[in-house]
Amino acid sequence: GAVVSQHPSRVICKSGTSVKIECRSLDFQATTMFWYRQFPKQSLMLMATSNEGSKATYEQGVEKDKFLINHASLTLSTLTVTSAHPEDSSFYICSAFGRGNEKLFFGSGTQLSVL
Amino acid sequence: SQKIEQNSEALNIQEGKTATLTCNYTNYSPAYLQWYRQDPGRGPVFLLLIRENEKEKRKERLKVTFDTTLKQSLFHITASQPADSATYLCALMNTGNQFYFGTGTSLTVIP
Numbered sequence: 001g002a003v004v005s006q007h008p009s010r011v012i013c014k015s016g017t018s019v020k021i022e023c024r025s026l027d028f029q030a031t032t033m034f035w036y037r038q039f040p041k042q043s044l045m046l047m048a049t050s051n052e053g054s055k056a057t058y059e060q061g062v063e064k065d066k067f068l069i070n071h072a073s074l075t076l077s078t079l080t081v082t083s084a085h086p087e088d089s090s091f092y093i094c095s096a097f098g099r100g101n102e103k104l105f106f107g108s109g110t111q112l113s114v115l
Numbered sequence: 116s117q118k119i120e121q122n123s124e125a126l127n128i129q130e131g132k133t134a135t136l137t138c139n140y141t142n143y144s145p146a147y148l149q150w151y152r153q154d155p156g157r158g159p160v161f162l163l164l165i166r167e168n169e170k171e172k173r174k175e176r177l178k179v180t181f182d183t184t185l186k187q188s189l190f191h192i193t194a195s196q197p198a199d200s201a202t203y204l205c206a207l208m209n210t211g212n213q214f215y216f217g218t219g220t221s222l223t224v225i226p
Binding site: 006036102104 | 151157204208214217219
């Protein structure tokens, strides 16, 4: 089956630093990638949708200047958490969707801890 | 407002019994309804998809029903095993390829 690789799996950083998370589709072209945030024992909260070559569409309440999303190619999307603060600590998951597919393929997630 | 609700936060059943999980939605017109499994600290994994014009879908021990009149999907795991313990998420996909996830149900199968 299709594989989506997400790195890093875990990151600990100091408050005020920026963190970049990568999401790669390894064996298919991801025309659309989604970024989610998940708090413990809660469901996935969609943050933004990114289509290759165009600006990401952010969900209401998600700051686009804080969560920078780049989808420069059909196999790579990145999420950068800028000037991270402890309240940004969360589990971030990407998913990818390709042409002709009807289902999402998820990355393994990134646990971000901001000290 | 749009909502996707799954029957309960947690469901405990005895090994060998059938687990039934519910997904109800309001103010959506999904083209597809999907079920995913998520284990702790991992990303969700796709299980089954059912289209709006389908009533039932099966895959091994899994069965999904979809009632667009009731705006409800039922997800069944027959002959449940402890390895089936996980959180199960339903997701709606519309014709614009947007996905919306339910709140999730944590299933524990007791040996």
